[in-house]
Amino acid sequence: MSNLLPEIKALGTIWWIEIFSEISDKDKQVVYDDLLVFISEFENKYSRFRQDSLITKLNDTRKIENPDHITIDLLQTGINLYKQTEGLFNILIGEILENRGYDANYSFLPKEANLIIPNPTEELSISQNLITLSKGRIDLGGFGKGYLIDLIVKRLKDNFNLEYFLINGGGDIYATSDNGKPIEIYLEHPIEKDTFIGTTTLFNQGFAASSPHKRKWKAGDKIFSHIVNTKEEPISIDGTFVKADTVAKADAFATVSLITTPEKIINFANKYNFSVAFIKSNDTSLFYNKNW
Known part of the structure; x- marks a missing residue:
């Protein structure tokens, strides 16, 4: 049995969530409504394309006071990936992308600039009370959508007791199984x-x-x-x-x-x-x- 939720448009792509467990139409609507809000809130907080997001605030003001645990973990994950990949993965590429024209307005009009990508282990400081950014601009596009899908996986299991499902966020996918298959x-x-x-x-x-x-x-x-x-x-x-x-x-x-x-x-x-x-x-x- 397959229950496909209505598609969700967020983070510049289309999301499909398919549930392979038995679920009533009423409960399916409850799950959809919950995820619609959850995904929207994540995008509003962490997209560099939104002028009022936490990431834009950090990029512009260079600090976030009293960050929540997801913000801390999200940015710390970015630093950890930098270390694991020997510097190949770097969340401080936002300024490079903006100068290429991949900006909040999707202008696609590049600017001439010779920019050096900063080191997040040196320029991004994270504590329970304060996050500061000395250089560069953060872009979470390299793993942010995947991180969100992982949060949704936990949410479907913990909040709705769902075991069999697939989440497809524009080609980034998590699947448990189809009743064990x-x-x-x-x-x-x-x-x-x-x-x-x-x-x-x-x-x-x-x-x-x-x-x-x-x-x-x-x-x-x-x-x-x-x-x-x-x-x-x-x-x-x-x-x-x-x-x-x-x-x-x-x-x-x-x-x-x-x-x-x-x-x-x-x-x-x-x-x-x-x-x-x-x-x-x-x-x-x-x-x-x-x-x-």
């Missing part, structure tokens, strides 16, 4: 629209995919992307697919896998216990690690 999903080709290059199954796992081709724009004779190559290594990957125990981890490492070597991708996967598949540039084969 793994759930099969399709892997979309990163360049060829509406083309699938394979399938994989999820069983109490998160999933994310990333590609430098998905969100790009042209200004003058230059092409810009939402992917910030923090180490300025040549990008040789057209698309990545990651499965992990959390969607936040899958989200972050799907992005990181685009801006490093295939060898380092596999090393990260083995070290941090996730599965990865990727397509190299000019190659139609799907490469993956042994756990895929």
Whole structure:
């Protein structure tokens, strides 16, 4: 049995939530209403595209007083990912993206600037009473949606006693199971629209995919992307697919896998216990690690 909730538009994408347990129409509406508010509140607090969000406040005023535990954990997770990825994943890329034109107005009009990405372990200070930001501007796009999905997973289990479901937030996915059966999903080709290059199954796992081709724009004779190559290594990957125990981890490492070597991708996967598949540039084969 499958119960698909009405779609939700948030964080620049469409959300689908499917429940595989028996649930009445009344209870399904209660779940939908709750998640609609929960997702909206998260977006209002943590999107850099909103002028009244906490992230915009931190970027502009350089401090947040008396932060709640989710804000603390969210930003600390960003710092931890920076350390785990040896600096490849960096939440202080907001200014770079804004200068490329990926700003609150979606102007896509780049500005000439030679910016250095700050180190969040040095410039972002987090305590129970105060968060301060010395340099840079925060962007949580690299893992924020995945983090939110993980919160929703916990919410569905704890608040509604739901066991079997799938959450799809614009391609970032978490699936428990379909009454004990793994759930099969399709892997979309990163360049060829509406083309699938394979399938994989999820069983109490998160999933994310990333590609430098998905969100790009042209200004003058230059092409810009939402992917910030923090180490300025040549990008040789057209698309990545990651499965992990959390969607936040899958989200972050799907992005990181685009801006490093295939060898380092596999090393990260083995070290941090996730599965990865990727397509190299000019190659139609799907490469993956042994756990895929």
